[in-house]
Structure formats: C-alpha cells, structure tokens
Amino acid sequence: MGGHAPGSTGPERWRNWARTESAVPRRVTRPRDLDELVAEVVAATASGERLRAVGAGHSFSGAAVTDGVHVHLDALARFERVTPRPDGTTHVTVGAGMRLHALNRGLAARGLAMRNLGDIDRQSVAGAISTGTHGTGARLGGLPTQVVGLRVVTAAGDVVEASRTHEPELFELARLGLGTAGVLAAVTLEVVPAYRLLAREEAMPLPAVLEGLDDLVDGHDHFEFFWFPHTATTLTKRNDVTDDVDRPLPTWRHVLDDELLANVAFGAAQEVATRSRRLTPALNRFQTAGLPPRTYTAASHEVLVSPRRVRFREAEYAVPRESVRDVVHELAAWFRATGAHVPFPLEVRFAAADDVWLSTAHGRETAYVAVQQYHRLPHRRYFDAAERIVAAVGGRPHWGKMHGLDHGTLASLYPRLADANRVRARVDPAGTFRNAYVDRVLGPAH
Template sequence: HSFVPLCATDDLLISLDGLQGLIAVDQGSHTATLWAGTKLHAVGEPLWEHGLAMANMGDIDRQSLGGAIGTGTHGTGPTLGNISTQVVGLRLLTATGELITCSTTEEPAIFTAAQVSLGALGIVTQVTLRCLPAYELHERTWVADFAGCMAALDDHIAATRHFEFFWVPGEDVCAMKALHPVETHTSPPPSTPLLHLPEGRLARYVRAPQTDRSYRIFPSERNLKFNETEFALPAANGPDCLREVRQLMQTRYRDVAWPIEYRTLAADDIPLSPAHGRKTVTISVHQAADLPYQPFFADV
C-alpha cells in the first residue's frame, strides 16, 4: 500500500510480523495495547470481544498498526484525526537498544514526535489505543453529478461522521459514501437492493445500503494494482483544488480513468502529521500500475 521509497535500503529491513495480537485491555479507560506488527484487519475482532472499537479507520486494512501510525494513515471525518491521534501510549526500541515507554504523561515530547515518526526514532513495538465502545456503522452510497456534489459538499460533511467521495472521470460524476454510527444492540436492517444500481465502472463504488460492525464497514476491497499520490491541504482550499485537478484531467489527461478520492481530517498537534494545526482535506490521485504516472502526478 505504501507508494514512497521510505523503507528502501541496501542494508537490512526488520519485519514486525512476529509481533502480533492484543496484549491488554483497560475497560476503565477504554484503552487497548497491541503489538505493533498486528495488521489492522486483525485488530477489530479482539477489540469487539472486549466491547471496544477503533474510532476511525482508513479504507484499506492490510497495513500493520505500527506502520499505519508511523505514516499518519487516516480515514475520513471532519471531527476525527488520523489513526495516530487514537494513540495514547507507545513502546519504542531505539537504535542503541534502549526501550522507551512513552505517553501523554511519560516522556511526552518523545511520545508526540513518535506518533508520526516515519520510523526515524526507532522501532515501535507496542501501541496503546484509546478506543470507543463497540459500535456498528450504516453505510449508504449513491451517485451525484459533479456540480450537485460540490454544491452540497459542506452539508454532507457537516451532517455525516464519515463522508467521502470519488470523482469518476469519463462519467464526470461523484460516487458518494456516508457512514453513520448505529446502536450495537439493534439488528441490521434488511438488505434492500437499490432500484437502479449503477452498472459498469460505477458499480465498484455504489452498492445497496448495509449495516455491520464498524471494522467490517470501514475497509473496501482493493484488488487492482495502482500507483497513488495524496495531497493534504487546508480544508477551505479543498473544493477549489479539486476543481483544478478535474480541469487538468479533462484537458491534459483524458486517458486517466482512475478516480480522485476526497476525504476530511480534523486538526491535530502531531509535528509530522499532514493535518498538523489545521482542518485538512486530502485529495488522492491514482494511475494503473502498468501505466506511466510521473508526469500526471507532477502536474497535479
């Protein structure tokens, strides 16, 4: 999932795949400590068994927990930060062999820097997350024309805990997705197919409404290979920036068929976070793995 040569080396790479699983849960503080090599897709079930859930996740859950916080991996939601903002404690192994336990109250300066560190401070071995009581999400997806999407964008973002959309070139429409928390004791509503589900490419983004455990709703299937770059910018500049990217693709890169993803993030105080000190919008552009991407990404 990582598209930058952050870990490229002629020396040794250390795998954390052996550091897996849940270590401890504190029900009083709604916190859970996990080994940093635990994959995100393996976090939800054990948390759920203890009545807990992550506050937010991205749309891919193949990454390790340590890698996700090291790079500021995020989902969407104007009141929610990236995954690193859910972290309240870390155990860090430095290059000298020193094992540092840090949190908001213990070694706070190291902790803040380590929340998003790109691996520069050492190896994160354990992560403590502040969780929410277990909850379900209801997912609704639909298609709107570009003008309609942009006109209602602020309203959708304000009214929805998790809102995002893809602008789909060619069709020039937006595939919208809204996730709303529901009470965990309620039964999922019957899955009623939409009367007119889109066909062709749009069918990838739009499906019948569904309700399930949050960790099952957040991720999306990604079975095609692609290259991606993402830009984080002040939230107020997001709509105009997207319009410029759309114009660029419609005039100079009409052959690029991959969609543009638009998400929101709350401000945080983590030094290397893309949302440091500001409400943020992220705009992600993509290209098929077997096609040139450098000129397109550079122009964006």
C-alpha cells in the first residue's frame, strides 16, 4: 500500500488506561504535520481501511479502538494562534493532540484559562471533546461548549475549518462525535482571563447534601460531591471564583491530601477491600472519618484537576437535574438490598443545558451520576443496576465511559442523533471513521 506517511509502523498492541479495551491495529501512525495526516486519511479511504485517531486512551468505552489504522497526533500539539476578543474572551487555536495539562500550562503562561475542566488533565484536547468530557458547575457547560472552531480532515482528505458560521453541521458533529466527522487536526477554544478559585472541601452528611442540594449547586461556581457507599457521609467540593490570593495550600498538605490520602492510602484501602470484601463498609466509614476539611486558593486548573493514580472502572449517566436525588436514593436502596460491596465513592456533578447535538447535557439542566469500581473488583452487577435505575429518568451515558446501550435506545435519548448520522453519511460515505463502538452507539450513517 503506497502513500503512507513516514512514522508508520506495523501492528502494535494498544490498551486503554482502564484496561477495559485493547486493540491490535493493522498499522500505527504518528503524522508529523497536517500533510502527513491528510496522506494517511486519503490512503485509508482509498484502500477501504478503517482509521481512528486516538488521544490519551483515557476512555473506558471502546471509542478509540480500531483494527485498522491508529493515528496518534502527539506531534500536532502546539499553540498556533491567540486572538483576544472585544468581549474579553480569547480564541486560542491549538494542535488537536495537545494534552490538557500542556494546554492549561500554556494558557496560564498567557494569563488565560479554560472556563471549566474535568477531574484530570491527562487527556488530549481532541479526545476530551470527542466524548463530551465535562466538569461541574450549574452555569457551565462541558468542554465541547468551549469549542468555537475545528480543523477537520474529512474522509476524502479535505481540510475544513468548521465553525458555527462555516460548515455548521460538520462543526456540530466534529465538536462531539467520537471522531466520526473526521480527524481533528486543530481546535479553537474560547477561553477567559486566568482566575483563581477558593476551594472548600469538607465531609457532609448525605441527607443534608440532598436536602440542601439546590442551594449548594446554584450557590457555587463549581459544586460536586462524592458519596461513599455503606456510609451516610459525602465529601463535598465547593469552588468559587475569588480575588483572594493569600490562602495557598502548603506543599505538605497537597502531598498529604492529594497524593498520600487520595491515592496511596485510598489505593491501599482498595487492596484490603479486594482481599476481604466484608471489610468494605468499615473501610468506607474509616475513609470518610479520615477526611480532613480544607480551604485554600489556587489557579483554577490547579483546583479543578487532581491526580488519579488508582485504576478504576466507571460508568456515568447524565440525568435531568431534578431527578438526581431519586437516583441517589435508589442506588442507596440497591446497596441495602443486595449487600454489594463497593469501596469506591460515587461522584455527582452538574452542568448547564447546552445545544451541542450529542452532548449528554443537550437541552436540559443536568446532573451527572458516576459509578466507579476498583479495577480488581467486579463491577458488572453494580453498573447494570445503575443503568436500570437511570433508565427510568432518561439517563444518557457518557460516550467515553462504560455502558450497555445501543443506538436504538440512544436515538430516543438524543434528539439530534439522526442529524449526526445524516452528516456522517455526507462526509464519510465509505465509513472510514467507523469502529465497533460507533456502530453500536450511533448505528448506520444515513
């Protein structure tokens, strides 16, 4: 097969971070620039091969799996353009393979920041937006809502600059579409002046959190809570924009909380629970009792992002915000009824309604309920129960996390899914950008 860019290698085994998915692509390629990327896409389409871009492999689902050509875009990872806008925002164009930690550092160096972020910063920019990665904040949207432009390499090898005003339908599919619009070569983000957050983290009883939920969610820029099953305790996180600069977290406290407690001790607790499952309730009570409250200020990305070194499995569902209390109560009832042991906390976050076609928060104020399980412990029964419970309230699965739904069900949950498939049929008629997961969740393009 001719026309392959340099940097192309034969079969290489690939695994995702969670070790839930693996692949042996026929070919792995690392284009060094846009021309090499275009050559790869053109060659794949001409020979009827499947091609999939891969980011950091942090999706729990099979979103990034392929048996065809795997394209790594780590070389397309530089700041291209920074354009200040009259409204005080800035449009920043970066290579699509840039990792979020490099993006955050580069933005901070320019006095800028993302409006909102998820829990970690290991993902690539393109990978993160392509599955709808989100953080928390009732007035804030997920990462795709912060995208204003995309450079897309379509299946035919055309390079299209898509935005709300130019190729708007391609833009919709490309800003959250599991890579089905084409390979993203660059992403333009709308960012804001750098800001600091006042972080308040403390344990609170679950009943008090659920009772005062609206005040907590609406009264803070970013609110989330973690509930430890088998206990009545949550860890709450309230983060608010502040001008206060003089309450930094001492380094020893950062190391103690974020490394030793949140990772080393937490990981050790998971191992104990794996060896002796009946200790799980006591371990969870012990973990919540040991949570020291803390208040500090730091740059936004330092507050929003934390290291997650303990490997786990996760399913996450977006539910209408008004249903979240019922969902948590149902999950608590399921734990009581089954006696299932889960040493990992359940995470609840919030987002504003948005208009991104395939967004989990499309058209409705949203709460996210994430169920997580240590990677050495069984997760299936727990995750299936969560999926059944959220089905009653129209729960939409995160595209990058584990779930069992297919396009038949998803079409009823995503009102614009048919539009997404119409655009796929136009820009990728031969199905170059399909894979098994896309076939399952989006179905045929037409």
